[in-house]
Amino acid sequence: MENVFEKKYGSDILKKPQFFFGVLLIMTILGYLVAKGGMISGIGILAMPILVSYIYLIFAIPKVGIIGIYILNFLAIGIVRYVKGVPLGLSIDGQFLLIYLALFFKSFFYKIPWKNGKNDLVLLAAIWYGYALVQLVNPEAASRVAWFYAMRSVSLYMLFTVPLIFILYNKKKDLELLFKIWAILSILGTLKGIMQKNFGVDPFEQAWLDAGNASTHVLFGKLRVFSFYSDAGQFGAAQGHAGVVFLILALNQKRSRRLKIFYIVAGVLGLYGLMISGTRGAIAVPIMGFGLYTVLKKQVKIIVMGAILGISVLVFFKYTTIAQGNPTVRRMRTAFDPNNASLQVRLENQRKLKGYLASRPLGGGIGSAGNWGLRFTPHTFLARTPTDSWYVMIWAEQGVVGLTLHLFILFYILSKSVYIIMFRLKDEEIIGIMSALVAGLFGIMAASYGNGVLGQMPTGLLIYSSMAYLFLAKKFEDDKLALESKELPQIENK
Known part of the structure; x- marks a missing residue:
């Protein structure tokens, strides 16, 4: 019979001195970063778990990234008035790249309809x-630097957005x-x-x-x-x-x-x-x-x-x-x-x-x-x-x-x-x-x-x-007609 007093529990890690030294080291590093970087660093540290979870979601469900882009598209400039030094505009570019990267890796396991972009x-x-x-x-x-910043809204976002709609976000419900x-x-x-x-x-x-x-x-x-x-x-x-x-x-x-x-x-x-x-x-x-x-x-x-x-x-x-x-x-x-x-x-x-x-x-x-x-x-x-x-x-x-x-x-x-x-x-x-x-x-x-x-x-x-x-538009209409034609026999049977 198992001795409950000898059973190992996750909380036992708290008894180890290495744990306390590790926590102390992490807190010291975080404190130093906040002291050097100010509020921006503090916000960045607090947001890190959310950011990591969000990136994971993009790779798991790329459509989440598109929704995130639409929301940030509205709010980014307003937020910058309150939080200085955060390049939220460039974060939209980053999300686009993450979505395409997620689709690339998913294509090894699932059939991605790249042909829809043709x-x-x-x-x-x-x-x-x-x-x-x-x-x-x-x-x-x-200035080539000015070109990099300006061409994004002029042409790059169009090139990023249009194929994604055809490939990934192409349903009427979307x-x-x-x-x-x-x-x-x-x-x-x-x-x-x-x-x-x-x-x-x-x-x-x-x-x-x-x-x-x-x-x-x-x-x-x-x-x-x-x-x-x-x-x-x-x-x-x-x-x-x-x-x-x-x-x-x-x-x-x-x-x-x-x-x-x-x-x-x-x-x-x-x-x-x-x-x-x-x-x-x-x-x-x-x-x-x-x-x-x-x-x-x-x-x-x-x-x-x-x-x-x-x-x-x-x-x-x-x-x-x-x-x-x-x-x-x-x-x-x-x-x-x-x-x-x-x-x-x-x-x-x-x-x-x-x-x-x-x-x-x-x-x-x-x-x-x-x-x-x-x-x-x-x-x-x-x-x-x-x-x-x-x-x-x-x-x-x-x-x-x-x-x-x-x-x-x-x-x-x-x-x-x-x-x-x-x-x-x-x-x-x-x-x-x-x-x-x-x-x-x-x-x-x-x-x-x-x-x-x-x-x-x-x-x-x-x-x-x-x-x-x-x-x-024509695809939406064809999809709707196909759905209605499938439902019609079921209605008649009832």
Whole structure:
């Protein structure tokens, strides 16, 4: 019979002096790291078990990584205002690489559908990134480091995102989960914006304003709300994007009343977020997005009603002074004024760029303009000349060749998506979902002339994902028909 007093237990390790010396050594090392690195090191140590568990989950279930990317895509820039020195933007790149590495190792044991990535959209993403690689040898490029940081949002994230959607995240339920994540974070974004508008900014946000951002975000004593986004321009465009997508989804939601209400709340709050951002160019998102949606409906009555609504908005802002006392309305109204001083400055900058780029068909190099230019090559012409627009930035950095290629890719995707929705799809639910995505895409494309929003977080990843799902539309419809055909005999038997 076993003697219970001689039985070994895990807690017996506590009796060994080696254990105490080991714990003491670890605590000493951790204490030294915290003392040298400060709060950042302390947070890093506390987060280490969570980080290790998360990496394990990515390798076990790669889809978890995509969900993590979508969430961090919204929150990363806001977090950096509170935790300095943490390159959260680069952590998105790291997660992409981990997901692809996980898929590579899983391919030794499971069949990974790499062939799903063999399509025209992935090819276009590869061509666009290939042109970015060409920019490395652009003789006008002043900084290769600036290229590394800037090309990620310009082309690398598109190349990372699009194949992953086709290979790994290609089910209708995956898209529905994305919608829920997107809606929740957009709602939180507007609620944060409402707090800033009504109660003011917190000390960390004030520090961000004091660092030079107050000149563009506090106009005539009024705050341009930026929430936890990079700036008010991105906040306004992103919320306008959410407003278009979720209100169209709500209009076409027939299965769940609860989900319909959820989408209405997300859409209405999105449009409200656009208004309080004070971003004039962002108003193009709902105008162009809803305008395209009326055309996609292919119903004369809806097209006429949409046209009347659009004209009414134009007349309200351009030809009346109604609600002129409201600072938000007053600022939005200036977007319809061709003599606006801000617009004239932008046009003058574009005339300067035209002369500079006349002899530079490949542009001045990726990262030479905008914030990256100011950071890495602050004394160059492109860094000192504001671009103010996504397309003008592409033109300045990648020349007329790059701008032509970029516009061709965007309009090819837009045109093919519209064609699929109008002439290939039959299922009303799928048509409604895809109409929401393409309307949002078109709205962001339009707004990107006034602001550099298309490739920035969180809009960029959402747009690249939308492109992939638009090209998956026919597959969604076929999958739904196949599922219904399997269920039909079971229903008849009952």
